[in-house]
Amino acid sequence: MGAGTATRRAAGHYWLFLKMGIRSQTVYSFDSALLLVAVVFLNVVDLSLLGVILSRFSNLGGWTLWEVVLLYSLYLAALGVQNLFTLHLNLIDTYVRDGTLDQMLVRPVSPLVQMLGKEFHYRNLIHHLGTGLVGIVLAADRLGLTWTPGRLAILVLSILGGSAVLTGIVLGLSSLAFWTVESQVFGYGTLQLQEVVQHYPAHIFGTWFVRLVTFVLPFAFLNYYPVLALVGRAQQAGHPFLAYASPLAGVLAVAAGALVWRAGLRRYQSTGS
Amino acid sequence: MSSATATVGRQVTLMRAFLRYGIEQQTAYRAAYWAHLWNTAVKVFAFVVVWRTLYAVAPDQFPVSRSQMVAYGVVAAITSEVLDWWKGPHYYIAYRVQLGTITGDLLRPISFPFQLFAIWTGESAAALLLVGVPAFGGAAVVLGGAVAPAGVLAGLLAVLSFVVSFAMLFCCSFLVGLVVLKTLNLLGVMHLYHGVLTLLSGFWIPLWFFPAPLRLLADVLPFRGIFFTPLSIYVGELTGTRLELALLHQVVWLGLLILAVRWAWAVMRRRLVVQGG
Numbered sequence: 001m002g003a004g005t006a007t008r009r010a011a012g013h014y015w016l017f018l019k020m021g022i023r024s025q026t027v028y029s030f031d032s033a034l035l036l037v038a039v040v041f042l043n044v045v046d047l048s049l050l051g052v053i054l055s056r057f058s059n060l061g062g063w064t065l066w067e068v069v070l071l072y073s074l075y076l077a078a079l080g081v082q083n084l085f086t087l088h089l090n091l092i093d094t095y096v097r098d099g100t101l102d103q104m105l106v107r108p109v110s111p112l113v114q115m116l117g118k119e120f121h122y123r124n125l126i127h128h129l130g131t132g133l134v135g136i137v138l139a140a141d142r143l144g145l146t147w148t149p150g151r152l153a154i155l156v157l158s159i160l161g162g163s164a165v166l167t168g169i170v171l172g173l174s175s176l177a178f179w180t181v182e183s184q185v186f187g188y189g190t191l192q193l194q195e196v197v198q199h200y201p202a203h204i205f206g207t208w209f210v211r212l213v214t215f216v217l218p219f220a221f222l223n224y225y226p227v228l229a230l231v232g233r234a235q236q237a238g239h240p241f242l243a244y245a246s247p248l249a250g251v252l253a254v255a256a257g258a259l260v261w262r263a264g265l266r267r268y269q270s271t272g273s
Numbered sequence: 274m275s276s277a278t279a280t281v282g283r284q285v286t287l288m289r290a291f292l293r294y295g296i297e298q299q300t301a302y303r304a305a306y307w308a309h310l311w312n313t314a315v316k317v318f319a320f321v322v323v324w325r326t327l328y329a330v331a332p333d334q335f336p337v338s339r340s341q342m343v344a345y346g347v348v349a350a351i352t353s354e355v356l357d358w359w360k361g362p363h364y365y366i367a368y369r370v371q372l373g374t375i376t377g378d379l380l381r382p383i384s385f386p387f388q389l390f391a392i393w394t395g396e397s398a399a400a401l402l403l404v405g406v407p408a409f410g411g412a413a414v415v416l417g418g419a420v421a422p423a424g425v426l427a428g429l430l431a432v433l434s435f436v437v438s439f440a441m442l443f444c445c446s447f448l449v450g451l452v453v454l455k456t457l458n459l460l461g462v463m464h465l466y467h468g469v470l471t472l473l474s475g476f477w478i479p480l481w482f483f484p485a486p487l488r489l490l491a492d493v494l495p496f497r498g499i500f501f502t503p504l505s506i507y508v509g510e511l512t513g514t515r516l517e518l519a520l521l522h523q524v525v526w527l528g529l530l531i532l533a534v535r536w537a538w539a540v541m542r543r544r545l546v547v548q549g550g
Contacts, residue, residue, distance in 0.1 A: 035463030042468040049471070049478045056482055057330045182304065189308035191316035198450070200319065204326050 013109045017117035023195060032169055038149025039127040045142040047072060047135065050199065061204035066142040068201070074223035078162030080129025082170070085163075087121045089170045093177035101268075143231060151230060158226035161246030165221045168253025171261055178264025182235065194219055198204060201227075203236075210238065221249040287383070288391055295395020299403055306403065313354040313408045320346035321416070324473040336472055336481050340419040341508040345479060347412045347420045352435065355405040356397060356442055356499075359463065362389040363450030367459040379542070386538055389450075390443055397439065421508025430516070431507035437523045438499045444530035445495070451537050454545070475501025481510075495526035 047069060054065035060163075063071070092115070095101045104114045136155070145151065170187060177183035197219040202210045213220040225243045228234050234243035278480050300306055324342045328335060335342055366389070369375040378385055405427050422428035449466045465531050471477060473496035473544050480501050483509050502519045505511040 031458045031461060034456070034458050035464065036461075038461040038468065042464050042471070045468040045472045046540065052482055052484065052487075053327070053478055054333050057327045059330065061326055107408065180304075182302065185304045185308050189311055192312040192319070196315060196319045200323060205319070205322050208372030 010110060010113050011071035013035060014113055014117040017114060018120040036126055037202045040131050043128075043131045043135075046199070047177050054195035054223070061201045063201045064143075066139045067227060068199075069135055070139035070143065070230065071196055071201060073132045073139060073224050074158065074162070074226050075132070077130045077132030077136060077159045078129050078166060078222040080125075080127065080132050082166040083128055084121055086116060086126060086167045086170065088119045089167065089174050090184060092171075092174035093181065093183040096268075097181065111265065112258065115261075140230070145230060154226065154229050158221075158229070158246040161250035162226065162250070164250025165246065165253040166216050168250065168255070168257035169217060169219075171254070171257030172259075175257065175261040175264045178268050190217060190219075193217060197222070197224065210252060214238070214242065216251060221246040288394070290348060291388075291391035292395035292398055295392060295397070296399040296403075298396055309354070309400075310404050310407065313351060313404055314411065315384060316350040317347055317408060317412055318351045321412075322342070336510055337510050341423070341510065343419045344421065345504050345508045347409070347416065347447060348507055349476045349500060351405050351408045351412075352504075353500065354408070355400045356439065357400065358442060358466065358470060361446040362393050362443060363446045363453055363463065363466070363467075364394065364459070365389060366447075366450035367453045368455075370454060370457075375545075381422060381546075383418075384538075385542070386534055393438075393443055393446075413470075422507050427506055427509050430523050430527040431503050434498075434503035434506050434520060434523060437527055438503050441495060441523065441527050441530055442499050444527070445499075447534050448537060451541050453542055454541060455490075470496060470499065473497060474499045475504065479505070495530065498523035498526055 006097070016033070050068055050072065051065060054060060060068060100261055101111070104111045107114065173186040174183050176186055193213070194207070197213055202213055202220050202224045210220065225237055226246055228237050229243035234240040237243045321343055324346045325339070328339045328342060332339065337345070344370050346452055369378060378388060381388060409420070424433060456462060473491045473494055475497055480488055483491060486542060502511070502523055505519070506516060
């Protein structure tokens with residue numbers, strides 16, 4: 001009962017912080033519109049170029065054009081959901097430096113809940129998530145995949161799981177700021193790796209690469225494994241279970257990220273600014 | 274005569290100062306430098322694997338040999354990291370306008386475009402030395418002769434072509450910076466710019482794979498001069514008359530872009546409203 005009340009209170013607080021975050025972003029509508037057009041354009045460019053290549057070459061590592069489109073779009077969708085809720089986690093180092101974290105520590109609410117709910121980036125709603133969903137629907141249609149309840153469940157759970165994986169990774173890497181003060185560089189250091197996982201089927205880079213993006217920085221759970229599940233080729237994953245494991249990977253990644261956060265917070269002394 | 278020498282001497286001193294500034298900018302955060310080098314290595318690795326995989330599927334689709342395609346991928350990955358168009362002159366302009374410190378830039382007795390060009394040259398030279406050279410060296414160790422240019426002449430002409438492309442990219446970024454000045458929106462404009470370069474410059478997918486209408490568009494516009502032309506020269510795909518025409522395309526567009534920069538800056542500086550401070 002006590003735990004239930006605490007959870008409800010935390011959820012209430014989360015909602016309150018989200019509302020404040022939304023209000024802080026309602027200005028600058030021209031900026032939002034332009035950014036939306038630009039991000040959609042950029043994704044269309046990437047997909048078109050992949051289309052140019054794959055219409056010439058029947059496949060990339062055994063994957064056809066529309067399977068690669070599905071791969072790319074699933075990544076976008078998961079990235080979109082993560083960006084909606086936790087984009088600001090990239091800024092943990094800034095919050096540590098400028099004293100925003102100190103404000104959170106004096107409030108009688110879990111600092112992690114405050115950090116997660118600090119903003120809701122609804123401007124990113126269509127950017128990635130929308131583009132990703134359009135790509136998924138298109139690709140599924142071309143691949144002749146029908147939306148059975150089972151497949152729909154795999155899709156939704158994979159997107160949510162993938163976004164949790166990303167949140168966990170970002171939370172973990174950004175929380176290194178407690179030791180290094182600067183931490184955005186760690187996220188920056190995974191940028192090309194993410195690009196690679198988003199654009200190409202991971203196995204063409206070798207087994208070691210698949211292991212790297214499965215066990216160390218598990219980006220493959222955003223798109224590579226879910227695609228195998230969706231197109232019914234789960235047996236091509238190292239273990240068929242992996243194809244359905246994005247939700248579990250998400251839980252593990254967030255837990256790992258939260259551990260780094262907590263370890264960091266324990267040794268935290270304000271920078272005094 | 275002596276005054277001309279003095280002018281040249283002053284320019285050299287200035288360039289040296291800006292070069293030093295560029296190197297400092299590139300190395301101020303050591304962790305960021307290593308992350309940049311790591312990202313470049315990952316990009317090179319990805320490009321090489323993708324082209325080799327595709328080559329295994331259908332070699333007849335390529336107008337070049339397997340090792341030429343690998344060379345294209347390696348140099349494309351590295352040069353597109355060295356000539357970074359996310360943090361170029363346009364970013365500097367937007368940033369300085371927001372801070373209000375652009376007033377200081379405008380007070381200096383050298384033209385603002387030249388200052389930016391000098392700073393960007395310094396930063397790019399530093400990136401070339403600190404990121405480009407080690408990345409290329411690493412690729413050469415792993416891949417051997419495959420990364421070498423088609424020949425000595427092809428190599429030299431590619432360097433020349435990259436110099437022109439460097440100036441072209443500066444002009445494009447500067448013009449984008451002026452658009453940012455006008456709209457005060459950096460992120461959206463930068464994403465659009467990145468999309469255009471990704472599509473039309475050939476640093477990712479070479480233009481020879483493009484369907485006819487897109488190829489025509491890319492051929493006419495300046496952006497292919499930024500990566501596709503020098504890269505095609507480097508791997509020896511462009512030779513003879515086609516090479517001369519491609520260089521001419523680059524030089525003509527550079528001339529037009531320089532005129533555009535001069536004109537746009539002349540108009541804009543009169544209308545400039547400094548925001549912050």
